[in-house]
Amino acid sequence: MGFVTSLNQVSLMFLLMAVGFLANRVGFIHEQTSKDLTAILLYIVSPCLIIKAFEQPFSVHQLTQLSLAFVGTVLSYLVAIIVGRLAFHRVKNTEQRTALQFGTVYSNAGFMGIPLTNALFGSAGVFYSVPYLAVFNLFNWTHGINLFKSEKNQSSRRYMVRSVLTNPNIIAIVIGLIVFLASFKLPTILQSGVNYISGINTPLSMMVIGNSIASIKWRELFSDHLIWPGILLRNIVMPFLTLLILAVIGLHGTALLATATMAACPVAGIVVLFTLLNDGDPAFAVKLMSLSTLFSIVSLPLMIAIAAL
Structure with a gap:
């Protein structure tokens, strides 16, 4: 997987984002429409894509690679948490510090990573991306x-456990693992339905991201110098450290490429949602997410090419 090949595929992703961007600007996508499309992606399309990827004969080698990807991803998240704290603990503004620390750890694995691995590596890419997605959800909701x-408003353990266990992607992963371990084949009509629904994941995900970028105030986008260290850590440093960890523990081939691609994605869009849920000002989080996404048109192909060496 060379730089030019991955650049072409990432460029296609950005072309699809541009469609969502333009749809917002001409008034085709409204705030409620965006929420509805996001819900469809989260609760219907993405789970179908995951189940589809697991529908294959059981293989000890694949199970071993899945396990290694899971362990490597957990280690990379622990490292990212430490790096984020060390890098931004002196930032005085609480909302900015929180967004930067969150952005260091959490990539846009669901909305951008899964469609990208599917486009680059097919169902095998999605299959090996699942451990990263599982770890993302486990850490994200805790x-x-x-x-x-x-400190006075920390989420209860019961709420965190419920958030993880009821997450549609986690449920799909459990179902997918059962399908894979049992070498179960879905009935033809159900399989066709899953295939049709999962097929819209890439264009719809990219359009939703493009729609979110359309709300940016471009004159203010480059005004905050604190954003750039956050982008450097999220788009370059952490993907590279993750790649080193994965290589050391023995991950290779498509499993390595898919996991590295997930890790190289820009700041997760949920940083904006979490800011809003806690009555914060989302302006900094929006700028961080948007610039990280725009910069990823260069950083993503670069990291994928390095992983392929």
Whole structure:
């Protein structure tokens, strides 16, 4: 997977984002429409894509690679949490500090990573991306959400466990693992339905991201110098450290490329949602997410090419 090949595919992703951007600007996508499309992606399309990827004969080698990807991703998240704290603990503004620490750890694995691995590596890419997505959800709804809360307003353990267990992607992963371990084949009509629904994941995900970028005030986008260290850590440093960890533990081939691609994605868009949920000002989080996404048109192909060496 060379730089030019991955650049072409990432460029296609950005072309699809541009469609969402333009749809917003001409008034085709409104705030409620965006929420509805996001819900469709989260609760219907993405789970179908995951289940589709797991529908294949059981293989000890694949199970081993899945396990290694899971362990490597957990280690990379722990490293990212430490790096984020060390890098931004002196930032005085609480909302900015929280957004930067969150952005260091959490990539846009669901909305951008899964469509990209599917486009680059097919169902095998999605299959090996699942451990990263599982770890993302486990950390995001425990460590991630609590970053945005004061010590007096920490989420209860019951709420965090419920958030993880009821997440549609986690449920799909459990179903997919059962399908894979049992070498179960879906009935033809159900399989066709899953295939049709999962097929809209890439264009719809990119359009939703493009729609969110359309709300940016471009004159203010480059005004905050604190954003750039955050982008450097999220788009370059952490993907490279993750790649080193994965290589050291023995991950290789498509499993390595898919996991590295997930790690190289820009700041997760949920940073904006968590800020809003805790009555914060989302302006900095929006700028961080948007600039990280725009910069990823260069950083993503670069990191994928390095992973392919």
